[in-house]
Amino acid sequence: MQENQFKKVVLIHKDIMYRLALRMLRNKEDAKDIVQDSLLKLWNKRKVLENIRSHKSFALTIVRNASIDLIRKRKPETDHQDNIERMDKQNPEKQLDVSDQLQNVRIIIKQLNEQQRELIQLRDIEDLDYDEISEITGLTINTIRVNISRARKEIRSKMMDKMNFHRSLNNAI
Amino acid sequence: MKTDNIKTLLEKYFEGDTSREDEKILKQYFLSNDVDESLKEYKALFQVFTQESKIQSEGISDELPFANNINKSFAIRRNASWAIAASILILMGSWFLLETQEEQEMPSKQELLLAQKYLNIGLKSFNVGFNKSNDLMKKTEMIKTHTAEALNAGIIYQAKTQEILKLNYIDKSLEKFQKISSLKESRIKVMM
Numbered sequence: 001m002q003e004n005q006f007k008k009v010v011l012i013h014k015d016i017m018y019r020l021a022l023r024m025l026r027n028k029e030d031a032k033d034i035v036q037d038s039l040l041k042l043w044n045k046r047k048v049l050e051n052i053r054s055h056k057s058f059a060l061t062i063v064r065n066a067s068i069d070l071i072r073k074r075k076p077e078t079d080h081q082d083n084i085e086r087m088d089k090q091n092p093e094k095q096l097d098v099s100d101q102l103q104n105v106r107i108i109i110k111q112l113n114e115q116q117r118e119l120i121q122l123r124d125i126e127d128l129d130y131d132e133i134s135e136i137t138g139l140t141i142n143t144i145r146v147n148i149s150r151a152r153k154e155i156r157s158k159m160m161d162k163m164n165f166h167r168s169l170n171n172a173i
Numbered sequence: 174m175k176t177d178n179i180k181t182l183l184e185k186y187f188e189g190d191t192s193r194e195d196e197k198i199l200k201q202y203f204l205s206n207d208v209d210e211s212l213k214e215y216k217a218l219f220q221v222f223t224q225e226s227k228i229q230s231e232g233i234s235d236e237l238p239f240a241n242n243i244n245k246s247f248a249i250r251r252n253a254s255w256a257i258a259a260s261i262l263i264l265m266g267s268w269f270l271l272e273t274q275e276e277q278e279m280p281s282k283q284e285l286l287l288a289q290k291y292l293n294i295g296l297k298s299f300n301v302g303f304n305k306s307n308d309l310m311k312k313t314e315m316i317k318t319h320t321a322e323a324l325n326a327g328i329i330y331q332a333k334t335q336e337i338l339k340l341n342y343i344d345k346s347l348e349k350f351q352k353i354s355s356l357k358e359s360r361i362k363v364m365m
Contacts, residue, residue: 007235011235014230014233014235015228015229015230017230018228018229018230018231018233019225019226019228019230022228028231032230032231032232032233035230035233036233036234039233098217101217102217102220102221102224104217105217105218105220105221106221106225109221121225123196124196124222125222125225125226126226127193127196127197127226129193144189145189145190146189148189149187149188149189149190152186152187152189153187155218156187156215156218159214159217159218160214163214
């Protein structure tokens with residue numbers, strides 16, 4: 001596979017690769033490193049790429065696996081703690097405005113476990129079908145369905161908790 | 174009516190049972206300005222999904238994977254060198270075998286000319302291959318083609334050499350051929 005072809009079928013997926021790495025690692029620098037390493041691996045395996053049906057799925061698989069390896073090597077993260085503090089520092093008496101609501105949803109997604117974050121990213125954000133997600137993650141479609149359901153319900157539950165908390169405070173005032 | 178449909182879809186969504194088309198409908202609804210009051214709390218969720226899908230990679234070079242290109246021509250140069258070395262060994266082997274052969278009866282002039290012809294072909298092809306290989310360090314694909322030709326010529330030469338080995342070995346034969354030629358020349362001079 002020549003350079004031009006590689007750019008057309010692999011590099012074109014750079015952004016989606018970055019977004020997946022960022023979702024899993026929750027750190028921009030780490031995500032950038034993982035994507036660069038993954039692109040280099042893909043370039044070194046370019047002969048294999050010629051026989052692959054979905055370059056996007058293959059690229060995302062490499063990013064996913066590399067991200068998981070890095071997560072295993074890491075110390076427990078502190079940004080999770082930072083995000084919780086940020087939520088608590090919001091004025092509880094103030095009605096949540098739209099930007100706060102959006103930020104809360106982002107924080108809630110960030111607080112999901114690794115697998116739930118990954119599935120929300122691939123399905124709800126990147127709009128991949130269950131077959132593609134199965135190819136990337138190695139999970140069965142049924143497992144994907146069950147875990148996506150759990151992730152979505154958890155997001156809903158935390159969103160409602162937050163909103164109810166604010167409503168009750170406003171009512172009390 | 175529409176709100177009821179959306180509520181039904183939303184329940185399916187949280188069970189993980191919606192198709193991509195269903196989810197597209199939900200996204201379009203919640204990004205619109207027509208969201209029912211009872212469903213407004215879900216608006217932020219779908220807005221975030223849409224915003225997150227637009228994040229772009231930062232500072233990841235399009236050129237990065239190609240910075241560590243292996244020098245392709247080196248590999249082919251190395252292969253060409255092996256081919257040349259193999260050809261030299263074939264020739265040397267043939268010469269060695271010829272040296273150890275016992276002398277038999279003198280070959281005919283025709284046989285000697287044939288031996289010389291194939292020797293020349295072999296040497297010529299080898300030289301062509303060798304020179305081409307040197308030039309082709311700049312053009313990687315051509316090295317492969319010409320190396321194959323040189324090898325083929327070497328193989329043909331070796332096959333013909335085997336046939337001639339049954340008669341005599343080439344260096345002594347050529348020497349004799351030259352002696353014969355010079356004898357003939359002197360005879361002609363004498364006659365004249």
